[in-house]
Amino acid sequence: MSKNVYLPYAATSEKAHIKSMVQYRKMHNKSLESTEQFWSEIASQFHWETPYDINNFYSYNFDVTKGPVQVKWMEGATTNVCYNLLDKNVRNGMGDKVAFYWEGNDPEDYSKITYKKLLEEVCRFSNVLKSKGVVKGDRVAIYMPMVFEIVIAMLSCARIGAVHSIVFAGFSSDSLAERMADCKCKVLVTADSVYRGDKLLNIKSLCDIAMDKAKNFGHEVSTCIVVRHLPRLYRSMNTSNGTNGSNSDIIDLHSDVPWTDGRDYWWHDEMDDVEPSCYPVWVSAEDPLFMLYTSGSTGKPKGVLHTTGGYLLYAATTFKYVFDYHPGDIYWCTADIGWITGHSYVVYGPLANGATSVIFEGTPFYPDNGRYWSVIEKYKVTQFYTAPTAIRALMKFGEEPVKKHNVDSLKVLGSVGEPINPEAWLWYYQNIGKERCSIADTFWQTETGGHVITPLPGCTPMKPGSASFPFFGVKPILLDESGKEIEGVGEGYLVFNKPWPGIMRTLFGNHERFQSVYFSKFPGYYCTGDGARRDEDGYFWVTGRVDDMLNVSGHLMSTAEVESVLTEHPDVSEAAVVSRPHPIKGECLYCFVTPNHGVTFTPKLSSELVKKVRESIGPFAMPDVIQHAPGLPKTRSGKIMRRVLRKVAVNDREVGDISTLADEHIVEELFKNRPEKS
Numbered sequence: 069m070s071k072n073v074y075l076p077y078a079a080t081s082e083k084a085h086i087k088s089m090v091q092y093r094k095m096h097n098k099s100l101e102s103t104e105q106f107w108s109e110i111a112s113q114f115h116w117e118t119p120y121d122i123n124n125f126y127s128y129n130f131d132v133t134k135g136p137v138q139v140k141w142m143e144g145a146t147t148n149v150c151y152n153l154l155d156k157n158v159r160n161g162m163g164d165k166v167a168f169y170w171e172g173n174d175p176e177d178y179s180k181i182t183y184k185k186l187l188e189e190v191c192r193f194s195n196v197l198k199s200k201g202v203v204k205g206d207r208v209a210i211y212m213p214m215v216f217e218i219v220i221a222m223l224s225c226a227r228i229g230a231v232h233s234i235v236f237a238g239f240s241s242d243s244l245a246e247r248m249a250d251c252k253c254k255v256l257v258t259a260d261s262v263y264r265g266d267k268l269l270n271i272k273s274l275c276d277i278a279m280d281k282a283k284n285f286g287h288e289v290s291t292c293i294v295v296r297h298l299p300r301l302y303r304s305m306n307t308s309n310g311t312n313g314s315n316s317d318i319i320d321l322h323s324d325v326p327w328t329d330g331r332d333y334w335w336h337d338e339m340d341d342v343e344p345s346c347y348p349v350w351v352s353a354e355d356p357l358f359m360l361y362t363s364g365s366t367g368k369p370k371g372v373l374h375t376t377g378g379y380l381l382y383a384a385t386t387f388k389y390v391f392d393y394h395p396g397d398i399y400w401c402t403a404d405i406g407w408i409t410g411h412s413y414v415v416y417g418p419l420a421n422g423a424t425s426v427i428f429e430g431t432p433f434y435p436d437n438g439r440y441w442s443v444i445e446k447y448k449v450t451q452f453y454t455a456p457t458a459i460r461a462l463m464k465f466g467e468e469p470v471k472k473h474n475v476d477s478l479k480v481l482g483s484v485g486e487p488i489n490p491e492a493w494l495w496y497y498q499n500i501g502k503e504r505c506s507i508a509d510t511f512w513q514t515e516t517g518g519h520v521i522t523p524l525p526g527c528t529p530m531k532p533g534s535a536s537f538p539f540f541g542v543k544p545i546l547l548d549e550s551g552k553e554i555e556g557v558g559e560g561y562l563v564f565n566k567p568w569p570g571i572m573r574t575l576f577g578n579h580e581r582f583q584s585v586y587f588s589k590f591p592g593y594y595c596t597g598d599g600a601r602r603d604e605d606g607y608f609w610v611t612g613r614v615d616d617m618l619n620v621s622g623h624l625m626s627t628a629e630v631e632s633v634l635t636e637h638p639d640v641s642e643a644a645v646v647s648r649p650h651p652i653k654g655e656c657l658y659c660f661v662t663p664n665h666g667v668t669f670t671p672k673l674s675s676e677l678v679k680k681v682r683e684s685i686g687p688f689a690m691p692d693v694i695q696h697a698p699g700l701p702k703t704r705s706g707k708i709m710r711r712v713l714r715k716v717a718v719n720d721r722e723v724g725d726i727s728t729l730a731d732e733h734i735v736e737e738l739f740k741n742r743p744e745k746s
């Protein structure tokens with residue numbers, strides 16, 4: 069074994085589900101060689117209304133040249149995910165167990181909900197959805213802050229067989245409109261407004277704009293249900309124990325919430341009139357559970373579709389092993405539910421294990437930079453799952469904010485969203501984990517449904533920056549440019565030739581695109597779009613995207629989607645966007661813009677463009693640099709040579725061979741035009 073390896077803490081290993089690499093390898097081999105047996109043992113822990121057939125447990129085709137790509141697990145069996153997450157746990161005596169602690173943006177604003185209460189609320193909201201005409205297969209869009217109601221809305225969809233389509237509430241009204249029109253949602257569930265730090269965001273106003281814009285795409289949302297969230301702080305202040313008070317405590321702050329009668333309904337009004345029980349709809353294991361948009365390299369978002377049975381097994385199993393979850397643990401994932409991490413590891417995975425988790429509405433910096441550590445101390449969190457960008461941002465403030473809090477309850481630390489740089493890994497390991505906690509650097513994607521390459525706590529010797537080894541059922545393969553499998557040490561395209569239960573099944577309404585994006589480059593393989601290296605000990609190191617995607621603060625976006633926003637500006641003729649390394653965000657957007665003939669590039673134009681991207685996509689997509697480009701470096705066939713632009717962005721004059729450019733002089737011009745000295 070090479071140097072820089074951190075062995076798991078012995079006391080953790082003793083109690084871990086997987087105690088050694090020998091045990092891991094045995095289970096991993098079983099998962100690949102006796103796939104049916106491995107997953108059916110897990111499936112047997114859940115409720116199936118119609119049982120699965122062990123002789124027809126799963127089937128797939130990854131080879132487009134042999135027919136349509138398809139993946140099926142436990143087809144023919146019926147179940148209900150909500151039933152397995154709530155009713156089953158309540159029946160098993162966990163009704164009074166806390167499902168979620170809720171920690172609001174303001175530290176004075178907090179609450180909790182038990183499994184029994186969550187089930188009751190979900191039944192009520194299922195009845196509300198039914199009363200609005202939602203039936204099995206209908207899509208329900210959700211655009212909400214991190215409050216209990218987002219979980220209630222998701223599970224209510226699952227209960228009645230509707231498909232939730234959550235749009236992260238940091239997306240712009242344009243993005244929301246495009247996604248609602250694409251999935252043709254019948255209902256939109258949202259909230260009035262929310263505080264993030266000391267900033268008030270008027271979510272409902274933004275939804276109104278989005279619902280109007282969706283009409284331009286030919287789609288009308290018939291019902292919008294609005295959670296009254298803002299006065300919750302006042303409610304909790306009016307009750308002694310911090311739980312939600314009654315409606316009579318609510319101070320009316322809503323005279324200015326925009327409203328359309330006949331379309332808009334208050335959540336609490338609707339919930340008052342319905343029964344607290346609702347029989348679950350038994351759906352097929354291959355019926356859709358949810359869809360979630362992720363950026364596509366052409367600029368148009370892709371509606372990744374996950375189905376019922378396989379996703380349930382995979383979210384539950386990865387949660388149990390990757391966080392080494394045991395009853396009594398208090399788990400906290402900081403991801404927003406609007407991203408896949410929030411779906412699988414705030415909602416589905418933890419509830420499937422009957423876990424108690426924290427849902428956090430705020431930011432790591434409010435009211436001070438020690439907020440994360442204070443929440444860990446308050447709830448005695450045992451597993452903490454966050455993103456490298458947050459770790460890097462918090463590292464800036466040194467160890468003092470951490471030292472003010474007792475974080476000794478922690479056992480496992482997780483990382484997700486982008487490769488974690490070794491410096492951040494070590495800071496996390498030493499200052500938060502006190503060299504006792506395992507770090508699970510989890511590599512996965514919206515498309516994979518759950519972790520696919522990750523260390524297991526108490527088991528895997530860790531190498532900072534390496535996601536290490538595949539999860540059960542997963543066999544990563546590296547391909548060279550010609551599609552040949554690379555054995556042993558080497559670097560190439562990260563692909564898979566066999567499905568695990570949680571992999572997506574299609575892109576909503578566009579199976580053609582699903583096949584062409586993921587399965588056409590190397591027939592027979594699912595292509596992640598990432599590159600990876602395997603080292604001499606067999607560890608995988610994900611090296612980053614090999615397509616035109618950018619990863620800014622763990623948010624994936626395509627160069628094409630930003631470029632198309634820039635070129636919509638009437639003064640812009642052409643634009644090219646590349647990523648540049650950023651000390652906190654990981655990568656940031658560096659945009660080259662060619663103005664129309666006769667238009668002068670001014671600071672005003674530059675700030676208009678920044679604003680336009682922010683408004684069209686969302687604040688997280690805000691470019692760091694807009695550079696004037698008198699022309700773009702194009703080959704004679706007209707293709708933009710992005711590698712040259714990436715060199716300009718970092719001021720590295722080693723641009724390599726540029727002899728195929730139509731006009732080589734443009735490269736020097738671009739270096740001269742850099743807005744920054746460095």
Ligand code: PRX
Nearest residue numbers: 484485486487509510511512513514610624
């Ligand atoms: O490039 C990889 C990067 O994030 C991409 C997936 O983004 P998304 O679908 O938005 O899901 C993010 C949360 C799972 C991947 O293709 N990525 C994610 N986690 C890691 C990572 N890259 C390296 N190491 C990771 N741990």
